[in-house]
Amino acid sequence: xxxxxxxxxxxxxxxxxxxxxxxxxxxxxxxxxxxxxxxxxxxxxxxxxxxxxxxxxxxxxxxxxxxxxxxxxxxxxxxxxxxxxxxxxxxxxxxxxxxxxxxxxxxxxxxxxxxxxxxxxxxxxxxxxxxxxxxxxxxxxxxxxxxxxxxxxxxxxxxxxxxxxxxxxxxxxxxxxxxxxxxxxxxxxxxxxxxxxxxxxxxxxxxxxxxxxxxxxxxxxxxxxxxxx
Amino acid sequence: xxxxxxxxxxxxxxxxxxxxxxxxxxxxxxxxxxxxxxxxxxxxxxxxxxxxxxxxxxxxxxxxxxxxxxxxxxxxxxxxxxxxxxxxxxxxxxxxxxxxxxxxxxxxxxxxxxxxxxxxxxxxxxxxxxxxxxxxxxxxxxxxxxxxxxxxxxxxxxxxxxxxxxxxxxxxxxxxxxxxxxxxxxxxxxxxxxxxxxxxxxxxxxxxxxxxxxxxxxxxxxxxxxxxxxxx
Numbered sequence: 001x002x003x004x005x006x007x008x009x010x011x012x013x014x015x016x017x018x019x020x021x022x023x024x025x026x027x028x029x030x031x032x033x034x035x036x037x038x039x040x041x042x043x044x045x046x047x048x049x050x051x052x053x054x055x056x057x058x059x060x061x062x063x064x065x066x067x068x069x070x071x072x073x074x075x076x077x078x079x080x081x082x083x084x085x086x087x088x089x090x091x092x093x094x095x096x097x098x099x100x101x102x103x104x105x106x107x108x109x110x111x112x113x114x115x116x117x118x119x120x121x122x123x124x125x126x127x128x129x130x131x132x133x134x135x136x137x138x139x140x141x142x143x144x145x146x147x148x149x150x151x152x153x154x155x156x157x158x159x160x161x162x163x164x165x166x167x168x169x170x171x172x173x174x175x176x177x178x179x180x181x182x183x184x185x186x187x188x189x190x191x192x193x194x195x196x197x198x199x200x201x202x203x204x205x206x207x208x209x210x211x212x213x214x215x216x217x218x219x220x221x222x223x224x225x226x227x228x229x
Numbered sequence: 230x231x232x233x234x235x236x237x238x239x240x241x242x243x244x245x246x247x248x249x250x251x252x253x254x255x256x257x258x259x260x261x262x263x264x265x266x267x268x269x270x271x272x273x274x275x276x277x278x279x280x281x282x283x284x285x286x287x288x289x290x291x292x293x294x295x296x297x298x299x300x301x302x303x304x305x306x307x308x309x310x311x312x313x314x315x316x317x318x319x320x321x322x323x324x325x326x327x328x329x330x331x332x333x334x335x336x337x338x339x340x341x342x343x344x345x346x347x348x349x350x351x352x353x354x355x356x357x358x359x360x361x362x363x364x365x366x367x368x369x370x371x372x373x374x375x376x377x378x379x380x381x382x383x384x385x386x387x388x389x390x391x392x393x394x395x396x397x398x399x400x401x402x403x404x405x406x407x408x409x410x411x412x413x414x415x416x417x418x419x420x421x422x423x424x425x426x427x428x429x430x431x432x433x434x435x436x437x438x439x440x441x442x443x444x445x446x447x448x449x450x451x452x453x454x455x456x457x458x459x460x461x
Contacts, residue, residue: 007236054460056305074309076403077459079284081302162300164246168458170304173315174407174427174449192407192425192449217407217425226401227305 005040009048012038017057017068028058028066056227078224080170080196081162082131082213086220088123093131095119095150096184100143103134105207106169106199112136114209115146117154120184129215130181133157136208157209161200171197172222177214185214192217234275237266241276245285245296252298256286304456308403308429310364310445315453316356321383324351324417328370338432339369339439346370352383353417361451363417368441399435405454406430414446427452 016022028034031049035042049066052058056075060066083090096118103114114134121129135157146153160166175195182188196213244250256262262273277294280286286294311317331339331347341347348370354362364383410418410426418426427447433440 003236056459074307074312076306076308076401078304078306078403078405078456079302080304080456081300084284084300084302162302164299164301164460166301166458167460168301168304170456170458172405172452172454172456174425174452190409190423190425192409194407220407222405224306224403224405226403 005038006044006047006051009034009038009040009045010051013048013052014057017052022068024068026068027064028068030065075227076224077227078222080222082121082129082215085222086121086123086128086215088126088128088219090121090128091124092122093119094122095154096130098147098150100141101134103136103210105136106210113138115141117150119154123219127185128219129213130177130185131214132212134210134212161211165203167201167203167205169199169201171199173197181214185216187216194220232275233268234272234279237262237268237272237276238279240266241280242283242285242299245280246299250296252296255289255293255295258293301458301460303459305459306454306456308431308454310354310362313429313452313454314354314356314361314447315451316361318354318356318361320355320358322353322355323383324353326350335367335442338442339367341369354383356451360418361448363414363446365444365446366441367443369439399433399440401431401433403429403431407449410446418446418448420448425449 013022013028022028028049029037031042031045034045034049038045049058049060053060053066056077057069058066059069079085098115098117101114101116102111103116104111114136117131117133117135119131119133120127121131133154161168173195174193176182176189176193177185177195182191187193194213194215194217196211196215198211198213199207200209200211201207241250241256250256256277257265259270259273259277263270266273277286277288281288281294285297285299287297288294307313327349328346329349331341331343331345333343335341335347336343339347346369348368350366350368352364352366353360354364406428407425408428409423410420412422414426415422415424418424420426426449429443429445429447431443431445433442
């Protein structure tokens, strides 16, 4: 099987980054210049650059250029998803509530009308996590219909969120949940708790929802490895 | 350097993500893949090993390798101390360095002999005079190493390892947990015994050989890690 030109370019750039021919912070030649060097089209070059950006080796600054990312050896690829990372199998969930509310989008002052679903995650009959899913909406939803179809909607949202068309930003803290959530999870302020806040965006960086998960430290551990340099 | 199995791995990953190999169906047998990509079975097996390790495929003995429907669950995090503290830090104290005997846990993780020695370097990070993080760095001791305490600067743990080994090619594994602080830690961070803390454990490896370990304890009210999903 012939190797694609975009792979050749990608591997060549990668090698130059790894042996420091291209140094951290250095600006790459423009796509057109690279196209001339590799004797191919700018489109092919763009694909190679995009691959290296998504792997964390390069970063694109709009209208300025593409730069070699600082290889600080502190970049890690870490996996997180409730079903994967929680060490017990999630056997069920119960929807605590669904409400229409206003929610502030991260990085903006405006508030967005949202549907908010609250569910408790169980392993057998023990609550192991609390999930608040917020979906930004327009218009006037029929709450009766929504309340009748909660399960289907949640399933649909969770499937969308797992697809590769969604960009997610995650924030991990140990912020304590409210007292009412603590009670539902059978924990208190001395229990080590993780708080995962996930912002969901379309590929065009438009936010369309978010999730907050509260999971006790004894139920979850995150693992990852360095992004190799 | 780009290894053949890497390229095949990426090609198979793309096919799996696009659903060309459907979830819960088996991949073509190794021989077929070897022919298709024009490589040896061993190369295919190396590619499959990576796919299994990264969760794209699971092996069923006697039946083959089955596709797992891939989830968008991979995130890129920076674990630089200034980036994982809500406030950052404005001062670092070197608490000391010791040459000590390894505990059972360290014997296991660092694969050193119980009667060997390890170097432990302890740092305390402050923000506005509050101790917010406690960083313990552990390296196996080889005779002839000098502890140049005067030269110690707080830098990436992997930099410390590099000083000893000058290796460009190493990998680190990390695990992140929320636990009750051990007494040695709660004392240093001036928090009450058993308080919740974040523990980030890193292990630096050269291929299979552990080069060093690090445990970074952060007060629960000061930690914030941020990551972005990796969409490859």
